[in-house]
Amino acid sequence: MPDEKNNGHDAPVEIAGAGPAGLAAAITLARAGQQVVVHEARSEVGERFQGDFQGLENWTTREDALSVLKNLGLETGFTARPFRNGTAYDAWGRAYEVRNEAPLFYMVERGPGPGTLDSALLQQALELGVEVRFNSRLERLGGPGILAAGPRAADAIATGYHFETDMEDGFWAICDDRLAPKGYAYLLIMEGRGTVKSCMFSGFKQEQTYVRRTLEAFQRLTGLTMKNPRPHGGVGNFRIPASAYSGRHPLVGEQAGFQDTLWGFGMRLAIQSGVLAARSLLTGEDYDGLWQRELRPQMQASVVNRAIYSLLGNPGYRWFLQRHAAGPDPRGVLRRQYRLSWPRRLLMPWARRRYQSLRKDVSCNHVDCHCVWCRGAC
Ligand SMILES: Cc1cc2nc3c(=O)[nH]c(=O)nc-3n(C[C@H](O)[C@H](O)[C@H](O)COP(=O)(O)OP(=O)(O)OC[C@H]3O[C@@H](n4cnc5c(N)ncnc54)[C@H](O)[C@@H]3O)c2cc1C
Numbered sequence: 001m002p003d004e005k006n007n008g009h010d011a012p013v014e015i016a017g018a019g020p021a022g023l024a025a026a027i028t029l030a031r032a033g034q035q036v037v038v039h040e041a042r043s044e045v046g047e048r049f050q051g052d053f054q055g056l057e058n059w060t061t062r063e064d065a066l067s068v069l070k071n072l073g074l075e076t077g078f079t080a081r082p083f084r085n086g087t088a089y090d091a092w093g094r095a096y097e098v099r100n101e102a103p104l105f106y107m108v109e110r111g112p113g114p115g116t117l118d119s120a121l122l123q124q125a126l127e128l129g130v131e132v133r134f135n136s137r138l139e140r141l142g143g144p145g146i147l148a149a150g151p152r153a154a155d156a157i158a159t160g161y162h163f164e165t166d167m168e169d170g171f172w173a174i175c176d177d178r179l180a181p182k183g184y185a186y187l188l189i190m191e192g193r194g195t196v197k198s199c200m201f202s203g204f205k206q207e208q209t210y211v212r213r214t215l216e217a218f219q220r221l222t223g224l225t226m227k228n229p230r231p232h233g234g235v236g237n238f239r240i241p242a243s244a245y246s247g248r249h250p251l252v253g254e255q256a257g258f259q260d261t262l263w264g265f266g267m268r269l270a271i272q273s274g275v276l277a278a279r280s281l282l283t284g285e286d287y288d289g290l291w292q293r294e295l296r297p298q299m300q301a302s303v304v305n306r307a308i309y310s311l312l313g314n315p316g317y318r319w320f321l322q323r324h325a326a327g328p329d330p331r332g333v334l335r336r337q338y339r340l341s342w343p344r345r346l347l348m349p350w351a352r353r354r355y356q357s358l359r360k361d362v363s364c365n366h367v368d369c370h371c372v373w374c375r376g377a378c
Pocket residue numbers: 016017018019020021022039040041042045046047048052053054055056057136137138139148149150151158159233234235236252253254255259264265266267268270
């Protein structure tokens with residue numbers, strides 16, 4: 001039986017990557033008394049996000065997302081603005097007001113600044129005695145360790161702008177393949193700053209066209225005004241691996257491919273997988289067994305959802321919005337959508353085949369290409 005405190009190893013556990021997955025793992029290990037060294041390739045936490053606003057989804061569990069994090073031993077001192085209401089549009093510009101009693105998601109900021117998710121996790125890790133080495137790209141792990149280095153490929157991209165604005169806080173989304181093929185365009189505003197993006201699952205080569213159309217649509221529908229717009233984009237890596245070990249080292253977060261294949265809400269999966277990997281090192285439990293029990297059903301449901309969503313097209317998105325978004329309990333609808341019900345189980349083999357083929361974006365030849373997909377995948 002390994003010693004709970006040091007996993008039977010005298011050597012510190014090394015973690016590659018100070019994203020949410022790596023820091024959640026570090027915090028869990030350090031709380032159990034384990035020495036931990038986190039290597040971060042960049043000079044600060046969350047550098048690839050540059051102050052991006054992201055939604056910490058609050059629908060996959062009945063329990064509130066912040067309470068889930070607290071129960072995992074993570075402090076939630078970061079700015080997390082609850083969003084209960086928003087507006088979704090179909091491709092014909094019709095608005096669907098989304099209203100919920102409980103928050104649908106918490107808007108958080110990513111990056112190195114004050115109040116961000118990344119800074120709060122870093123702070124907690126440092127207070128627990130974790131050593132964090134910046135500008136330290138880990139190429140190889142010798143002793144005990146966890147690989148938390150983020151996406152290894154790009155299955156979707158989200159690209160657009162960060163900006164300042166006089167607009168009120170809020171969130172808006174548009175489901176229209178002319179703006180975001182097989183995905184959605186979104187606008188998030190909090191306290192005078194915002195992000196507007198096209199989140200696309202295909203058509204990466206034409207990203208600039210889609211971003212331009214996204215801006216035009218939000219200007220028309222919401223009166224979007226941007227001051228000091230700065231381009232920002234990133235990639236998402238969605239994959240359910242057979243095993244999330246590399247040799248004997250657990251892979252966590254997007255390094256493992258853990259993501260919400262439907263819409264890219266990956267932060268909670270990253271954090272949860274980091275905690276599970278740390279727990280496996282502390283107790284000797286099999287990490288594959290842990291994530292397959294706790295995370296895989298939800299990820300499988302999201303693969304089926306993605307396969308269906310990518311077939312819908314604009315009339316199908318409109319049907320979904322009419323039927324669900326403006327109903328009395330959108331959070332409940334979403335929670336049920338992410339459950340691996342028996343119809344979704346039956347559809348799983350079909351969805352896997354279909355999703356695989358979608359990962360190859362035939363519209364991009366990747367030759368001398370600087371689209372976000374290629375920048376992220378290289
Ligand atoms: C534009 C965009 C918008 C998004 N919006 C949302 C959203 O609204 N809601 C949501 O839930 N999710 C969202 N996501 C997804 C979410 O950001 C990710 O799922 C999450 O950050 C994954 O966490 P991670 O720790 O696995 O990886 P990361 O956050 O990518 O962290 C990995 C870290 O490892 C470092 N690293 C890489 N290689 C090495 C190495 N060899 N050695 C040391 N360090 C290394 C990197 O510099 C990085 O800091 C979005 C993603 C993008 C790109």
